[in-house]
Amino acid sequence: MAATCCARLSKWYMITTNLLFACLGIAYIAFGVIGNRDGFxxxxxxxxxxxxxxxxxxxxxxxxxxxxxxxxxxxxKWILYIYMLIVIVALVYQIIIGVKIYQKGADPPAYIAPLWSKAKESYRAKLQTEFTCCGYNNAMDQPAITDKCNPQSGIISPDPPCYDTLKNYVDTAFTRFYAVLFAALAVEVLALTNAITVLCTRSIFKEEDEEERARRRKSGIRLDDMSADTPTTAGSHNNYTTDINNYYGNQGGGGAFKESNNAYSHDSYDAYNRQNAYQTQGRYY
Structure with a gap:
């Protein structure tokens, strides 16, 4: 009974964990698609x-x-083994992405400076418009020429330089992102431990045998011995006489016991026939 309970709990625990796992995967896909389209x-x-x-x-x-x-x-078992292998791959891949973001966000100025200097003017103009800034360190430091930011023509932009704004954004956004990635590693670890729990449960308690035993309980058949020789099994025979014969045979008196047992069976059979004959004769009278 306890084995069946453990098997059922591990099954539903597995389902719940993987539903949470699937929600995490959907969130990652949604974030990737939106970010790839510059959606935020x-x-x-x-x-x-x-x-x-x-x-x-x-x-x-x-x-x-x-x-x-x-x-x-x-x-x-092979399904769970493949499942565990894929979870490990996802875990390692997630760590790689998290480390990559962490390295970029650990030193925002070192990441932003080459990004700004090597970027095309259209890219810098997009950043200036998106973050409402002009130039990198000041309005004269590699600005992208726009209607609001054109110091060469004498137009002084009221917008601040982009350095502080971009640095603060990278520091905040990247930190949050890799923190979520590393925190979500707990879900992969949970999935791995859950799979191991299911494997151990099936190995120790033999869930397949438990379900078979449950079906036998419903059928009313005894569970201690399911062989055809069990006296309580329908269509079986009793091995009591055979066991006694074997016992007395080992004690050296098996022959005498067999003869007396056979004589007893013969006398019982004759008495049964005489009784049937008497009842039949009585009906005729």
Whole structure:
């Protein structure tokens, strides 16, 4: 009974964990798609390819969660082994992305300065418009010429330089992003431990045997011995006489016991026939 309870709890625990896992994968895909389309402020400041990597990570997590839910119902160890392998791949891939973002966000000035100086004017103009700034350190430091920021023509922009604004954004946004990535590693670890728990539960308690025993309980058949020789099993025979014969045979008196037992069976059979004959004769009279 306890084994069946543990098996059921581990199954539903597996399903719940993988539903949470799937939600995490969907969130990653949504974030990757929106960021790849510059759907939020500052998306262009993220490293190249990071949004595609996050989308791929989300797809891997969703595949793993589907396999995990299948493994909760289909009792095949190889499904859980593949599930665990994919979870490990997702975990490592997520760490790589998190480290990449952490390295860029650890020193915002060192990341922003080459990004600004090597960028095209259209990219700098987009940042100036998005963050309402002009130039890098000041209005004369590599500004992108726009209607509001054109110091060469004598137009003095009221907007502040972009350095402080961009630095604060990278420091805040990147820190939040890699913090979420590293915190979400707990979900992968939870999924791994859950799969290991299910494997151990099935190995120790033999969930397949428990379900078979549950079906036998419903059928009313005894669970201590399911062989055809069990006296309580329908269509079986009793082995009591055979066991006694074997016992007395080992004690050296098996022959005498067998003869007396056979004589007793013969006398009982004759008495039974005489009784039937008497009853039949009585009906005729």
């Amino acid at each position: 402020k500052g998306a262009t400041l993220f490293p190249d390819g990071v949004f595609k990597q996050v989308s791929i990570l989300g797809a891997i997590i969703i595949v793993a969660s589907i396999l995990g839910m299948i493994g909760a119902f289909v009792k095949r």
